[in-house]
Amino acid sequence: MCRWLAYSGSPILLENMIYKPTHSLIDQSLHAKLGVETTNGDGFGVGWYGSARESPAIVREIGPAWSNRNLREIAGHVRSHLFFAHIRASTGSAVQQTNCHPFRHGRWMWMHNGAVTDFHRIRRDLVTAVAPSLFLDIEGSTDSEVMFYLALTFGLEQDPPGAVARMAGLVERVGHEHGIEFPLQMTVAVTDGQSLWAFRYSSQKASRSLFYSTRVETLRSLHPDLDFLREASDDTRLIVSEPLGDLPGVWNEVPESTYGVVHPGGDEMAPFTPR
């Protein structure tokens, strides 16, 4: 199990989302409330775009986020309009930098919470389904990275929801062939630096928690005292594994088997079905 957050909107210091909220991601690294485990101390990562035209920067380390000084420094000095942050609780694979999220390919970033059930049993079948030219770039040993490279194989850069659906479909088919009843459990965030897609799905239809923030204009009327909201652009959105605090009206659950997309000027949600 892991916890993550994805931010898209007015450029802000990363610490505003990673450190400052009451139940920030750093707090979740020690005291997650909705996860399988309360501790997420097996590495972390943060990825941000300087501009929508560049590849993102990705900083990942293998220790816990709560005590990491470099993360504190970066979050306190770097501003971005679109960033991911992830804290990891390993479900067995090695604690190493190449297993930390987010993963990057060109301008794309990917992060995941959940698991491919019995991944070690079907890893070989999944890995060999990755396009040979993409296979070269797999560096770690996680299910999450293989899911990313399968989605890239299936056209992530052209049709994100379609490619993720095909990835999920393959994982379920291969899992079922190996007698695995519920092969996939996932919340996934993926972005190209402009749009941000988030997916909530599990074979068992009992997916890990996922929330999105209410529209900024609604929040402004609910909480006229919050300075932060005055500066946030109307299309600012946050998608998180679990709410960053208890402020009423801020957090909405992403429905089961659903994906959403946030892009400059709008957003939408739609059902998600593996192909």
Next chain:
Amino acid sequence: MCRWLAYSGSPILLENMIYKPTHSLIDQSLHAKLGVETTNGDGFGVGWYGSARESPAIVREIGPAWSNRNLREIAGHVRSHLFFAHIRASTGSAVQQTNCHPFRHGRWMWMHNGAVTDFHRIRRDLVTAVAPSLFLDIEGSTDSEVMFYLALTFGLEQDPPGAVARMAGLVERVGHEHGIEFPLQMTVAVTDGQSLWAFRYSSQKASRSLFYSTRVETLRSLHPDLDFLREASDDTRLIVSEPLGDLPGVWNEVPESTYGVVHPGGDEMAPFTPR
């Protein structure tokens, strides 16, 4: 807050005490029950004697114990008649190897759970009370290491209980001079490779938990089914921050303001008062 265990007795694989018990130190690194915090993920250390005539080996790392493969390897292959293991939860000082326990000086090892209250305010006064020839060897920035070097300054190698009492007395005097009501909170283990001393004390008389195992011969009659006990020598003892399991009759609380000593052939307890 931290958790620790000290073992003295028949030579055994370290993993028998560090990994195998139900509520082992590794389990406590994620789920401590009696500590201030449930997570102890800010580094760990293990120190063991190959023989009673040598300096101990000390292996310390800055990541969490629960995911550390090297600790697993060492614990699974090294046997010792006397070893310490410690998992750290930093109360503010840096997560670095020189701040991990146990600390070593010659043949002596020291580890600590607790804190010197407002240590940063009185650190200078305490550090300058360390003998200049010992001052050279202070490497880290913890209160625990300074406590060790003060005890060494006050004659730890000749009279351990007396030296620890003088250290505690100094910490309390200096603390009170700075207006700190309860300057010291400690459970401490210290050894020269032959005898093992353990101290439980706090200025507030509300000390962190500390337990010792029941005599092996008593345990044998209580639990005739436990193979492990058949092989353990009569003078085998374990001292721990919190019990490693729920087996009835195994664990006894060290009383408030008390120290104990375990040595080949016997053990005793006595009141502890700072001087």
Next chain:
Amino acid sequence: MCRWLAYSGSPILLENMIYKPTHSLIDQSLHAKLGVETTNGDGFGVGWYGSARESPAIVREIGPAWSNRNLREIAGHVRSHLFFAHIRASTGSAVQQTNCHPFRHGRWMWMHNGAVTDFHRIRRDLVTAVAPSLFLDIEGSTDSEVMFYLALTFGLEQDPPGAVARMAGLVERVGHEHGIEFPLQMTVAVTDGQSLWAFRYSSQKASRSLFYSTRVETLRSLHPDLDFLREASDDTRLIVSEPLGDLPGVWNEVPESTYGVVHPGGDEMAPFTPR
């Protein structure tokens, strides 16, 4: 021995100075030419200002710079008008984050190449000369950090050259009292985010190498083909332990027992004498 570079001028991506030159700091981490050792693999650090009004960000890690992916990411995505980068070769003190340069205090950054001779013998005398209110903030065990806190004690924030001279004077006096013939060897860079001071001095008058770049307007006429120079402001300066390449006319040695200051709009050099 260590290697460092300090940049002040037009805001640029850090990688332009840290990675791209032929004999970049990364190359120097494996193949230093003018240092005592060719390898500088005992940690590194980078510190940069987002604006002249803020505290700098400081990222430090304990592994070698040459293989560090996070440094690569940061250097490729962060722009700054004033930054320090340092690669460390330990002369004995522990390889830990709190011993990596640059050191920071408020808006000030400090880095050092060289050593206090027999530091462990005079550490106690030097450390106790630090102002008690500053003593609290010393975290590591290096001579370099103690030199910084002595300079702060002696008024670094009001009169940098004077404070560094008093620090050097104290180190020499204390060293001589302990029978150390040549107590100090240093090249030091220090900045408040606006001005940048660099010092070259050693008790033996055989100081570690230090170079500064030629004025940009001169370089432009020497190398009209270099695009980079066209974009650099006239007051852009680089100060380095050793030249980053072989381009004729670019590098000038800082004379023995000299300091220089670079500030927006100008720069100057003057003799340096310990007080």
Next chain:
Amino acid sequence: MCRWLAYSGSPILLENMIYKPTHSLIDQSLHAKLGVETTNGDGFGVGWYGSARESPAIVREIGPAWSNRNLREIAGHVRSHLFFAHIRASTGSAVQQTNCHPFRHGRWMWMHNGAVTDFHRIRRDLVTAVAPSLFLDIEGSTDSEVMFYLALTFGLEQDPPGAVARMAGLVERVGHEHGIEFPLQMTVAVTDGQSLWAFRYSSQKASRSLFYSTRVETLRSLHPDLDFLREASDDTRLIVSEPLGDLPGVWNEVPESTYGVVHPGGDEMAPFTPR
């Protein structure tokens, strides 16, 4: 490029081979003489057997060996009759624990110096040739680990020289199919805790250096003053990437395209040809 040593013989403290020789493996981590690079600072590993019946312990870390305190501690306190030590210089794959040597499978250990040329281009073909049941256990991203799992696939546990020959043959065939002229460069050590095999081979017939120590009885007559030799059993052997010192008569080069085996009571060499 990397450097390694393999020891088989009378049980000794690891430090006798890893730290004490003039040109020890630790010295080679900074100043290798016969390697492609002088620095081997991208991680290290040590593996040892407590007895010939157990799996070996393997301790691996990602920093340089020269500054690692835990390696110093282990080497100074652990004795073994058969151990491997390896220092890594990455040729591109990530610096992470799962890429450090030695690799282990059951009671077998494997380490490698050299490279599969253009490994990323043929990795997929090689990995898919690994037996599916073994594929599960591949954790890292190095050529060396894949070579080990191919050898296991081809019967390493039954016929080590034959399995390594088939592995080398496959690497060369696949390499040639991809237009790679000289696909393989290797010195490899492998053991089951009783016998020790060492291979020197490269497609180009210009293999990395490999040396073995002279028979102990001959060394005793050459160097009657060396205490160490008096205690060493007659079948004690050391195989190393480069000599650990300049003592005359100690070191013999393993011939090109040759393998040797050392086992209790004897040793032999034979030509090596890929199949």
